[in-house]
Amino acid sequence: MTFSIVASDGVDVGVAVASKFVAVGAVVPHAEAGVGAVATQCYANPRLGRVILALLQHRSPREALEKALAQDAEREIRQVGVVNARGEAYVHTGGKCPYYAGHIVGNGYAALGNILAGPEVLEAMAKAFETKRGELVDKLLAALEAGDRAGGDRRGRQSAALLVLRPGGGYLGLSDTYVDIRVDDHPNPVEELKRIFHIWELTLLQREDPSDVVSKRDVAAEVQRALKKLGFYRGEVTGVWDEATEEAFRDWAGYENFENKIRDDDKIWGTVYRYLLSKLNG
CATH class of the missing domain: 3.60.20.10 (Aminohydrolase, N-terminal nucleophile (Ntn) domain)
Structure with missing residues (x-):
């Protein structure tokens, strides 16, 4: 039926x-x-x-x-x-x-x-x-x-x-x-x-639009603020994507089960970036 x-x-x-x-x-x-x-x-x-x-x-x-x-x-x-x-x-x-x-x-x-x-x-x-x-x-x-x-x-x-x-x-x-x-x-x-x-x-699923990426350098401050609010980043909001920011971002990505969405370059997938910001604004 x-x-x-x-x-x-x-x-x-x-x-x-x-x-x-x-x-x-x-x-x-x-x-x-x-x-x-x-x-x-x-x-x-x-x-x-x-x-x-x-x-x-x-x-x-x-x-x-x-x-x-x-x-x-x-x-x-x-x-x-x-x-x-x-x-x-x-x-x-x-x-x-x-x-x-x-x-x-x-x-x-x-x-x-x-x-x-x-x-x-x-x-x-x-x-x-x-x-x-x-x-x-x-x-x-x-x-x-x-x-x-x-x-x-x-x-x-x-x-x-x-x-x-x-x-x-x-x-x-x-x-x-x-x-x-x-x-x-x-x-x-x-x-x-x-x-x-x-x-x-x-x-x-790894099927993002290849053009849907953001530069870590361009969004460092926003990412730091979001990660700070969520308890993953404890430094100052400097707008510089340093090792502490990268470590905090990777920790958050693993927490949210996004480990297969972490890139090894200076970019973040737009889908992941927008999800992070939704947590900041939630």
């Missing part, structure tokens, strides 16, 4: 999902970097996720899905979407999935859902995904938001999740988890998911 989208851009693979169901992110999304993504929903059988991902290593999405479902006696009440890392997608919507149930398969994605307000939910998701510019994560969020605005799950709202994997794209390059966030119970879960994503993006 869910609407979701599985997609790949040839590098990233991911799933975005929302539902009138608690903690939908614990049931629907499955993915493996370099392999593909799966959404298991409608009286979901989450075991199918890992089975299909294993089969995708050597089979097409259609072959993998059909082979997995052949062992499921309840396949007519299941809905499963699959995409491989090349962007080839396939969906099974069982004949007994509750109305309205359906899916749209496009270039690099598949949108699917059941107990929807109507086909307009899937149509809105497909259009948003196809027209949104940016990375896969941006396109998935746009699709989920569009489906929600078009009526989504006709029973209401409760939870949402977003999972995007990229080879080596995780924290400090030590995992494949590019984005993995969930809203388990909320009156407006898609909007809350977007809010959490903005925090994740600011803190963990």
Whole structure:
């Protein structure tokens, strides 16, 4: 009883999902970097996720899905979407999935859902995904938001999740988890998911505009005042970026989990600088 989208851009693979169901992110999304993504929903059988991902290593999405479902006696009440890392997608919507149930398969994605307000939910998701510019994560969020605005799950709202994997794209390059966030119970879960994503993006994703930087020399006084107010800098506000200022700035960045946003030159990312000033003015 869910609407979701599985997609790949040839590098990233991911799933975005929302539902009138608690903690939908614990049931629907499955993915493996370099392999593909799966959404298991409608009286979901989450075991199918890992089975299909294993089969995708050597089979097409259609072959993998059909082979997995052949062992499921309840396949007519299941809905499963699959995409491989090349962007080839396939969906099974069982004949007994509750109305309205359906899916749209496009270039690099598949949108699917059941107990929807109507086909307009899937149509809105497909259009948003196809027209949104940016990375896969941006396109998935746009699709989920569009489906929600078009009526989504006709029973209401409760939870949402977003999972995007990229080879080596995780924290400090030590995992494949590019984005993995969930809203388990909320009156407006898609909007809350977007809010959490903005925090994740600011803190963990390294995709700033290269031109969005400020010179430490130009903002030294403002940074010193902010760090002094926050208790990280104990010197005088001199307007000179010295070793004490650098140490205080790095201490604050680590405290705020921005360690992967520290540059080794004489610049600060604009996103981090503005966040620091927001703390000063907060």
